[in-house]
Amino acid sequence: MSHTDIAVPDGVNNSLNIAISADGTAEVGRTYQIPARCGVAVRLARGQVLHIVNPSGSQVCDFFAFAAACLHEHLSMAHLHTSLASLFPKVGDALVSNQRRPLLTITADTSPGVHDTVIACCDHARYRELGCEGYHDNCADNLRMALMAIGLKAPLIPAPFNIWMNVPVQADGSTSFQPPVARAGDCISLRAEVELIAVMSACPQDITPVNGAGVSPDILAFRVSAS
């Protein structure tokens, strides 16, 4: 399948209908739920902190961020690897863009801190590979739809920050998909260093154990605080 317009999803789900407001601005302090298998966008002012909660402990959040001033500037894992000299960001680390500018800083993380930065988000092609015949919810489309729901278009599908995704990397470079090691209620907090649009997708992967050994995609929750 070849996109002439990269912003158009391969299929649709309820992500199109669950924007938290017309432009993605959140009510400070309010807790929002992300339905299982869906994506939601949130607009963050500089200095605001986004707290993402994993109610089940077993759910992965595919996380994307774009500078509000120009969506072509986006969180980039390949650039992050250079700035951190590591594959694994931790509390205190800045998460940089493809312009090598810090977009967010991890200010807190109650989980064991196991997150992935090397694996692409799931997409229509991934589920075809895994044997699905019809449409399967996927994080690439959730990103597209979450942006459409607040009137924006994805200019590309960046490699995501896969929060709670457990992909150990062995000394020989080999990788594997393992169940998350987070605990129910774990929370990661990300401070916006510029005005940005963050998108969180509650990963709908239900074939590999990315979202737990039970392969049952679950909800996520989030709230925004002023600092």
Next chain:
Amino acid sequence: MSHTDIAVPDGVNNSLNIAISADGTAEVGRTYQIPARCGVAVRLARGQVLHIVNPSGSQVCDFFAFAAACLHEHLSMAHLHTSLASLFPKVGDALVSNQRRPLLTITADTSPGVHDTVIACCDHARYRELGCEGYHDNCADNLRMALMAIGLKAPLIPAPFNIWMNVPVQADGSTSFQPPVARAGDCISLRAEVELIAVMSACPQDITPVNGAGVSPDILAFRVSAS
């Protein structure tokens, strides 16, 4: 620096003037040289093999590929990590696109096989970070210019396949930039599985030892064979 048009380089070098032909088609069997610090595009028919040679042994090739039918389909390291279950491709492996389609297969590699798939290509922002004040040649711009030189526009700057770039990954995920371990004259061969545009940039990094302890960017060479 924020690009409204991602295809426009931050500065220019001779990459604009060294296209091997109007549309990037190579003369089969002819050896072409890539000047130090520059990028060149080559159009490959399905089944043709691209042989990239490292005359000095110490030069990194930032490698990109786009499906000729739609440049939005491009070689993707994040998707490759899923398809290979590894960070390190080897002879026999297919290199997939963001549509999870094999674009190329590594058919031979006379080098020790140490290549990188996690680090972003160098760009204007990287050299500013490293203290450069004026314009510095960079692989992102070399990609843009190599495509412009054959009448195309880069729709994005994908994370590259960094051929001969030596970035060991430790068990804790930490990375470091080490000199290449290739030998003078080493060659990697890549078979095109679809018609595609490949771009090779002779990485101009002369501050970190990416291109050898002597930090002296050098030439690369290539030729195309029918099979």
